Amino acid sequence: MILFSDLDGTLLDHDDYRWQAAGPALAKLKAANIPLVLNSSKTMPEIRALREELGNNDPFIVENGAAVVVPPHALGNAEEEVVNFGATRERVLEVLGAQRKKGARFRGFADMSTDELAAQTGLDPAAAGRAKERLGTEPLIWQGSEQELAEFEAALSAEDLRLVAGGRFLHAMGIFDKADGARFLLNKYKEQYREQYGDGPVLAIALGDSPNDQQMLESADIPVVIRGVKSEEVQLPSAKHAIRSLKPGPEGWNECVLNLLFEYGY
Numbered sequence: 001m002i003l004f005s006d007l008d009g010t011l012l013d014h015d016d017y018r019w020q021a022a023g024p025a026l027a028k029l030k031a032a033n034i035p036l037v038l039n040s041s042k043t044m045p046e047i048r049a050l051r052e053e054l055g056n057n058d059p060f061i062v063e064n065g066a067a068v069v070v071p072p073h074a075l076g077n078a079e080e081e082v083v084n085f086g087a088t089r090e091r092v093l094e095v096l097g098a099q100r101k102k103g104a105r106f107r108g109f110a111d112m113s114t115d116e117l118a119a120q121t122g123l124d125p126a127a128a129g130r131a132k133e134r135l136g137t138e139p140l141i142w143q144g145s146e147q148e149l150a151e152f153e154a155a156l157s158a159e160d161l162r163l164v165a166g167g168r169f170l171h172a173m174g175i176f177d178k179a180d181g182a183r184f185l186l187n188k189y190k191e192q193y194r195e196q197y198g199d200g201p202v203l204a205i206a207l208g209d210s211p212n213d214q215q216m217l218e219s220a221d222i223p224v225v226i227r228g229v230k231s232e233e234v235q236l237p238s239a240k241h242a243i244r245s246l247k248p249g250p251e252g253w254n255e256c257v258l259n260l261l262f263e264y265g266y
């Protein structure tokens with residue numbers, strides 16, 4: 001069994017970013033040696049800081065799938081490996097700049113000071129600084145009309161970029177998503193398990209709360225939609241053993257993961 005989890009609004013509370021309500025399920029996963037792959041639109045420095053807090057040593061996926069990081073000693077790697085997907089942030093910012101010149105109205109992380117971003121998100125200034133260290137995506141607040149947004153999306157698409165909605169921001173990025181990173185790691189885990197234990201099913205569970213989690217949820221064997229500000233916009237893949245949490249954020253995460261662990265005999 002492998003878990004892929006979104007962060008904001010899923011493992012972390014939407015407002016105060018705390019994960020502690022998920023403590024019991026996190027402890028049980030660790031005791032059972034089940035990998036927990038953090039898969040978020042957050043940046044590499046943000047996720048590194050959280051992994052340290054959680055004592056998590058598993059691979060992780062940053063910026064909506066812009067890069068996968070396999071740490072040393074995971075999946076047979078001696079050294080850290082970073083695999084990049086899609087466009088670079090320079091390319092994203094270049095296209096956004098050109099759109100702004102044509103009249104698109106938005107405010108992105110690159111336009112905000114650390115203090116402004118902290119005020120906007122409720123992150124403390126150090127954490128807001130880590131959120132600004134991006135490599136392949138640009139979160140933004142749209143300030144134009146719905147009609148202008150549709151035109152903006154079409155213009156990005158002509159440049160092989162797209163917009164994906166997180167809980168707070170729209171993310172301008174290349175043509176990749178959280179599912180690409182999850183599939184990449186799942187295949188690596190399957191190879192490793194085959195070598196260690198022979199052929200056998202590996203159950204992939206994915207937890208998320210927003211439209212930017214849709215593809216990751218669809219690619220999992222068990223999609224778990226955590227209740228949150230945008231979770232009604234997430235479609236449950238009907239052919240699967242899908243779950244919606246009753247409680248929001250880390251409380252819902254805790255309940256669903258404990259139930260699944262029990263159901264699968266852990």
Ligand SMILES: O=C(O)[C@@H](COP(=O)(O)O)O[C@H]1O[C@H](CO)[C@@H](O)[C@H](O)[C@H]1O
Nearest residue numbers: 007008040041042121131166167168169
């Ligand atoms: O768009 C958003 O609401 C969140 C979504 O993050 P998840 O993919 O849900 O972990 O991500 C952005 O905002 C966060 C602060 O609220 C930052 O920490 C992230 O770096 C940024 O991508």
